[in-house]
Amino acid sequence: MPLPSTGPRRLPRVRGPERRGGASVSRLPVAAFGALVLATVAAFFVTQHLKVSTPLISGDPKAIPATISPNETGCGSAFRSTRFSFYLLHRADDVDVYVVDQSGTIVRTLASGRHMTIRPPVRDFFPWNGRRDDGSLAPDGTYYYRIALLQQGRTITWTKTPVTVKSTPPRPVVTSVTPSLIPDRGIPPTISYRGNEGRRGTVRIYRTDLAAGWRLVASLPAPARPAARASWNGMIAGRPAPAGTYLAGLDVTDSACNTGHFPASIPPKPASTPHAGVTVRYLAAQPPLDPVSAGSTTLVYVDSRHRPYSWALQRTGVRRPAATGTGRGYALRVRVPAAAGAGLYELSLSSGAHQTTVPVIAGAHAGQRSASILVVLPALTWQGENPGDEDGDGLPDTLSAGGPIELQRPLANGLPVGFAGEAGLIAYLDRAHLPYDLTTDLGLIDGLGPALSGHRGVVLAGSERWLPSPLSSALRSYVQGGGHVLSLGIDSLRRGVTVQGGRALDPTQPQAADAFGARAGPVVTGSSELITEAKDGLGIFSHTSGALAGFRDYQPIASVAPPAQPIASAAGTSASTAAIAGYRLGGGTVVEVGLGGFGSSLAANIDSQELIGRLWAVLSSG
Template identity: 30%
Template sequence: MARYAPAALVAALLVATALAFTYTEQLKLTPSPIFGTRVPAKTFSPVCRCDTDTVTIGFRLREADRLEIDIVRDGDVVRRLVRDRDVPRGGYVHVRWNGRDDAGRVVAEGPYRPRVRLERQRRTIVLPNPIVVDTTPPRVRLTRLAPRVFSPDGNGRGDRVVVGYRLDEPARVSLLVDGERAVRKKGQKTEGTIDWYGRRAGRSLPRGRYRLEVEAVDLAGNTSRPTPARTVVIRYVALGRDRIETRPGGRIAVLVLADAANVAWKLGARAGSAPPGTLRLRAPLRPGRFTLTVAVGEHRARAAVIVREPAP
């Protein structure tokens, strides 16, 4: 009998292997007891204090069962979300995970998976939807900002500032003007530019100095530190001086700064147009105080012109 023992053992192993193979093949042909799985956010940040600081997991059951749902990593349970929940046939299961373990601590960064245990069917299914925890904010830096003085008057000449940036990971960037969001860039490319036309909250800003910063929000919802602020100047039209003293009929010259092809000017009863640069005019023939107005569209700059008789 002893000499037949090895052969019997081999035969038993072959039968067990065949049965296991048959059972495995039957499982492959049997529809999964879970269907309609939904995990809308694949990456989230438990610390962002934003809409993506939790992740939701949803699915339906083909048959009634009692569930346990865990979050696992490398086979180890880090959080039990559901214990002994009865779900009817076709019932929808919806749970939420806040990225913390059973002790309430934020878990380490990396991929996790939901695991569902069906007690009545004695089956355990690890959902194929990885969930990535990311708590590291992106880093963004400016690569370009020009021009530093511009005129967003819609004439197609110097109407915008171009802000270049580079990121260390895909993220959505925004341009901040004096600390408020003015432009949100579409897409999540790691390098690009933002065009700013001197508008915020749908309105054109008046002339003046403004601080520009860029910040980024990554796929998980983490927000970067803003870049160091850079100052730009909105200038529609400006004069080199705001007070001019001369004699009656004397010649005056004033620097006009604008990006328009021509500016309109008015002094006393006279008016005309000229290109930007040094504007040369003759003063009024009588003494008095007059106003020189230089305009580009609806924007104006003014200087006082004081005409005095020469001292005897």
């Protein structure tokens, strides 16, 4: 065996394969470090993913109800506030809960630092009344809940089930009722509407022409889709609706229990319900309200809904008809008797179970001698208070409601309000053989029939509630020029109106003094006192008892304004309450009788008969 060398020690030569192994050994720490970095990064992203994707709350979190109206009153308090609830997963924590708007701005703090446990899981509730932190109402819109887990440093904005604040109710509108006049060949009216927000509603049918006010007469479901239409069968409580004026309303309740109404108020504002009306009519007539000459043929329009009808023409106060007949068409021609001269007639029509009666005014025939007294019937008042709906808005077109009105239209209720008193006067004049000519205020306005001139006296047979300025001035000039006027009616001669183009429009409010200057007080009702003579400078109470009984309603006349002279003749319940007043104006006289039902009383009240006889003598004097 050779001995070890005694020279310097040397490392053995490295062979080729051993060189390659040395390179692998030198790169191992680098690879290990890279793997560690990758693992760390992966762990970071996994952790972040778990933070984002791992649910932190559970329990079907949502607001109940999902839509609220803080001021809602229709459903009690059920929709005034909402409650959001949830429970925590994984670990207990302290939470803050906020309501935020769509921009992320905090609107209301519902909880701050509230501790929530997980063993056992406890559901916590967070109510919100739709108000901001300062107590003001949150605007209508969509809101979300933000939950902050304080110990975990985590925040969640819950957008899956938002809460909606909706305090504005729906604004439903009935857009049309077709047909608007029924019955119409059995076609039920279709009520179309919009603004129901895709929700079902209730159509309300109102009767609008009753003296006592509006009445709800029928309700029917209003479908949400596909077509916003409902149909009314024209029945009320199982029977055909009575003739009259009706309006189709609509109520819609939204998801927050806000209820919107059409019309928005009752009664509605003018012009707020176009095309929402329906008129029920079985039989109606439209007579001429200008006088027709006795012996001539007059044209009366009759709407019997295509059914046959019978008719009879009868002079007021006479039982036997002057003429009878039948018809079916719209135009009915009736001949007014000539022999009786000027007078008031009633045209009665009947079709099946339905009846109506309208006035026909006959002036003197061409060969008849003119009487010294002209009686004027208040046709403008008749139409001014006629509750027909000509424009289809479901509201009666009257001057009392502000007009305008058509002067040529059917009389919806037949004989007008107040007609009994006017007919009672004419019937008594016929029976007592007191001569008169006859016209209407519309005849004077239109220049048809007898005029004021040529008559010594004029009798306004009923309440002239509205007078156009030209006619009011003409009456005043007539008296100042030496004529005499007797006015029978309460609340008369105090309002103006414009008449043009077949319409009456722009009625005025009542004035303190009437067209002749008399100042009337409020109407007294339910009186049981006698009306007795207080003074008689004009002699209108001479040859009478000087007292009238049986008048429960009257309107006192306190004074008259210049140029009229002070009251010369008066009768009332006391010296200061003149229900009958006579005074001079220029060269003529005016007598105003403010007794309710005076014309009707002439049928049996001897005191009234004596007074009208004396007044006729005064009016006829030169």
